[in-house]
Amino acid sequence: xxxxxxxxxxxxxxxxxxHLPCNHSTISGTDYIHWYRQLPSQGPEYVIHxxxxxxxxxxxxxxxxxxxxxxxxxxxxxxxxxxxxxYCILRDVQTSGSRLTFxxxxxxxxxx
Amino acid sequence: xxxxxxxxRHKITKRGQNVTFRCDPISEHNRLYWYRQTLGQGxxxxxxxxxxxQLEKSRLLSDRFSAERPKGSFSTLxxxxxxxxxxxMYLCASSLARVDGYxxxxxxxxxxx
Numbered sequence: 001x002x003x004x005x006x007x008x009x010x011x012x013x014x015x016x017x018x019h020l021p022c023n024h025s026t027i028s029g030t031d032y033i034h035w036y037r038q039l040p041s042q043g044p045e046y047v048i049h050x051x052x053x054x055x056x057x058x059x060x061x062x063x064x065x066x067x068x069x070x071x072x073x074x075x076x077x078x079x080x081x082x083x084x085x086x087y088c089i090l091r092d093v094q095t096s097g098s099r100l101t102f103x104x105x106x107x108x109x110x111x112x
Numbered sequence: 113x114x115x116x117x118x119x120x121r122h123k124i125t126k127r128g129q130n131v132t133f134r135c136d137p138i139s140e141h142n143r144l145y146w147y148r149q150t151l152g153q154g155x156x157x158x159x160x161x162x163x164x165x166q167l168e169k170s171r172l173l174s175d176r177f178s179a180e181r182p183k184g185s186f187s188t189l190x191x192x193x194x195x196x197x198x199x200x201m202y203l204c205a206s207s208l209a210r211v212d213g214y215x216x217x218x219x220x221x222x223x224x225x
Contacts, residue, residue, distance in 0.1 A: 032211060043116075043203050043216030044155060087154060093210045099145070099168065100214065102154030 004088045009107040012078045020073040020106055022088030027068050032091045034100065035062065035073045037084040044087065044102075047073065083110045116217035118204050124223045125194055132190045133220045137206030144187050145214065146179055147203040148172065155203055161187060194224045 005023040012018040024033070035047040048055055048062045050071075055062040061074040075082055087105040117136040125131050137144050142163050147155035158177070160168040163184040173179075176194075181187040191198055201221050205214035 034213065036213075041218075043205070043219050044214075046213030046215065049211075049213055085154075091211075099157040099160060099170075100155075101157065104154055 004090060004103055006086070006088050006103065006106045008104070009109065011109045011111060012075075012082075013111050014080060015077050018075040018078045018082070018108065018110075020075075020086050020088075020108065021070065022072070023070045024088070024090055025069045027090055028092060030092050030094050031068075032093065033062065033064060033068075033071050034089045034091050035060070036087045036089065036100075036102075037082075038087070038105070039081075039084045045084075047086075049091075078108075078110045080110050080112060083108055116204055116206055116215050118202075118217035118220050120220055121218065122221045122223075124225060127196060127224055128193055130190065130192045131194055131222065132188055133202055133204075133222075135187045135189070135204030135217060137185070137187070137204070138208075138215055139185075141206035141208050141215070142184065143207045143210075144181055145205045145207075146187070146189050147205065147216075149201040149203060149219070150199075158189075191222075194222075196224045198222060199224045 034049040036044040038044045048060050050062045063072045085105040085107050087102050089100050119134045144161045146158040149155040157170050158173050159179050161181040164181050176192045179189045201219040203219045205216040207214045
């Protein structure tokens with residue numbers, strides 16, 4: 001699986017937007033960009049995924065650069081419950097089967 | 113839909129003992145995955161089932177590890193002759209289609225003493 005690069009940690013204030021960056025310069029044409037988050041003592045939680053176009057769902061928005069070498073997960077209004085480790089993962093369903101390869105992610109701290 | 117269930121939530125075992133974990137995926141999901149996570153690290157892939165067929169296994173899955181999904185519904189992960197290095201969170205996930213996101217369970221925390 002192609003590698004992603006994320007900052008180790010980020011901080012935000014409650015009720016402010018948060019932009020979590022992810023670089024994936026070696027992305028291939030068949031790589032989907034997936035985001036998961038993991039709260040303490042829980043399993044990872046699916047957030048959003050996309051291929052080329054920007055995506056929105058009830059949890060977040062995913063902005064994908066035109067060249068697809070980077071993406072940004074956007075939390076529109078951070079809450080204390082958004083404090084978690086956020087993982088950006090490339091998933092090539094054609095060559096890597098169904099596995100997800102997690103990196104170390106970004107630890108998001110939300111200040112009240 | 114009660115999500116992905118894992119049992120037990122915690123297991124403490126003595127080195128050398130065998131342990132078995134159970135995972136009940138979301139009922140309509142035909143794909144099931146096992147991952148392992150140690151403290152401070154992201155989850156690592158162990159194995160993947162589509163229905164009852166085990167289609168992919170990681171090199172992390174040594175001979176002491178075996179996973180089954182006999183009727184394409186629940187799955188079990190057994191670790192024989194446990195070692196202290198097996199101490200980790202064991203996570204199960206399921207999904208419906210190949211490109212879909214996974215739904216993870218809360219995991220089984222194994223401590224080998």
